[in-house]
Every structure is written in structure tokens, then in C-alpha cells.
Amino acid sequence: MPAISINNDVAxxxxxxxxxxxxxxxxxxxxxxxxxxxxxxxxxxxFSIHKSQDGLRVATYEQWQNQADYEAFLNSIAGKELTAKLSTFPVESHLFEVVASQSISGSPVPPQIITGGFLTHFAEFRTTPEKQPRLVELQKEYIVKAFENNTGLVSANFHRSLDGLMTINYGQWSSQEAFKAILQAPGFESTGSGYWVGLAENEFHLYDVVFTEPSEENN
Structure with a gap:
């Protein structure tokens, strides 16, 4: 299954x-x-597909050997056909690198994307290239605090977009109750006093993983 790790040399x-x-x-x-x-x-x-529980998002998580391979697909006939089929649906897409990743109990095993598993949380932080470095610094700090404050957090994985416009936390939770608890913890409040205030606009949705597919050579 796809693994998320700061040591992954992937796009x-x-x-x-x-x-x-x-x-x-x-x-x-x-x-x-x-x-x-x-x-x-x-x-x-x-390639992994996620369905938001509120109906407002479909999120895909793709891994490629490098950026050139991904861009080659986009520019191929198959890539252009897929883009055309999806062209009526608004989409926001970025290339990312994983900048922080932590699992429950400090497990050395990288978090994996699996169907029928954990409740998945995509936290969308829209920022600017000037503010993104400070935002990433704080996210590295607060990833530790998140595990101190909530035993239901299975993994947290912060991604930095290469264009500087976004960071995303791909989080895995044991239950909705555990996720709701973190929203009450200092620095994580969703009521306007979160650590990201002044650096990014934050929006989050909860998802179920509906499909995941490693490449044939990775099966």
C-alpha cells in the first residue's frame, strides 16, 4: 500500500x-x-481516491517517481483525455513534498493509505510563498503537540506545495470523537485562534479512502 514518509524520494x-x-x-x-x-x-x-463525508470534495493522492514523469503523463494523450473528462469540475492541484510525518507511539513504520481503515483528515492551508516557510515551522512544532493532546490521532503528515501556495495535513484518526477533541486543544481551535492565523486560511474535511492502487511493480 502507498506509504507517506519524509524519506520518500517521490513526487x-x-x-x-x-x-x-x-x-x-x-x-x-x-x-x-x-x-x-x-x-x-x-x-x-x-493512486488513491478519497471521498469527503460532507459531499464537498473528492481528493486524490498520487505518487510518481519524479516530477518529469508526472508532467509527461499530463501532456500525453491519456493525460489530456482524463483532464478533458474532469474539466467540468473545479479542481485545485499542486505538487508537494512531505515535510513532517509522525505516527502514534512514534512507530517507525511509515503511515500507509488503506481502504476501510482510518478516518482521514485533509487540512487545507492556503498561504503565500512568503508565509509558507514560517507556517511549515509551526506545523513541525504542532505535530508534536497534537500527539501530546490526543490519543486518537494515528498519524499526521504535513505536505508543502512546491509553488509555495499551500500546505496540507493528511491526518489519520481512530474516530470522529478523537478528531473533534483536537479542535478544542490550545493552538488547534477552529474558531479563529489556531496557530496558522495570520499565515494561512484553513479549511478541513473528513474523508473515507474509497480506492488505492499501487503500481504493478509495487504490488
Whole structure:
């Protein structure tokens, strides 16, 4: 299964499709239909699809050997066909690197993306290139505090977009109750006093992993 690690020498792409309860399944079906083509692309490592529980997002988490392989796919006939099929749905997509990752009890095993597993939390921090470095510093600090404050946090994985416009926390939780508890902890409040205030606009959604596919050579 796909592993998330600061030691991964991969290119990570996260795409957020802005959906509604009416078209969320349509987006997922288009993405599922693209899997067999993706698996055949040079440099492909993994592809995972996430469905937000509120119906407002579909998120994909892709890993490629390098940025050139990913861009080659986008510019290929297959890549352009997939883009065309999804063109009616608003999307935000960036290339990322993992800058901080921690698992429960300090487990040395990198977090893995699995279906039917943990409650997944995508925290979207929209920022600017000037503010992103300080935001990342604070996220590295608060990832430790998050585990001190909540035993239901399974893993937290901060990603920095290479264009400087975003960071994303891919979090895994044991339950919704555990996630709600962190929103009451100092520095994590969702009411306007979180550590990111003044550095980023924060929005989060809770997801279920509905599909994950490693490359054939990684099976």
C-alpha cells in the first residue's frame, strides 16, 4: 500500500475536486476508470481516491517517481483525455513534498493509505510563498503537540506545495470523537485562534479512502 514518509524520494500530487452531493460519485467513477491507464504510465507509483463525508470534495493522492514523469503523463494523450473528462469540475492541484510525518507511539513504520481503515483528515492551508516557510515551522512544532493532546490521532503528515501556495495535513484518526477533541486543544481551535492565523486560511474535511492502487511493480 502507498506509504507517506519524509524519506520518500517521490513526487506527490494532491488534487482537490470541488464536488456536490449530486456529482461526487460521478467524479469518483471517472477517476476509477482512469486507473488501468495510470498503472501503465512510466514513473507511476500509486493512486488513491478519497471521498469527503460532507459531499464537498473528492481528493486524490498520487505518487510518481519524479516530477518529469508526472508532467509527461499530463501532456500525453491519456493525460489530456482524463483532464478533458474532469474539466467540468473545479479542481485545485499542486505538487508537494512531505515535510513532517509522525505516527502514534512514534512507530517507525511509515503511515500507509488503506481502504476501510482510518478516518482521514485533509487540512487545507492556503498561504503565500512568503508565509509558507514560517507556517511549515509551526506545523513541525504542532505535530508534536497534537500527539501530546490526543490519543486518537494515528498519524499526521504535513505536505508543502512546491509553488509555495499551500500546505496540507493528511491526518489519520481512530474516530470522529478523537478528531473533534483536537479542535478544542490550545493552538488547534477552529474558531479563529489556531496557530496558522495570520499565515494561512484553513479549511478541513473528513474523508473515507474509497480506492488505492499501487503500481504493478509495487504490488
Amino acid at each position: 506527490t500530487t494532491i488534487a482537490l475536486y470541488f464536488s456536490t452531493s449530486e456529482n461526487q460519485s460521478e467524479i469518483i467513477n471517472i477517476l476509477l476508470a482512469s486507473v488501468e491507464v495510470l498503472k501503465k504510465q512510466s514513473g507511476f507509483i500509486s
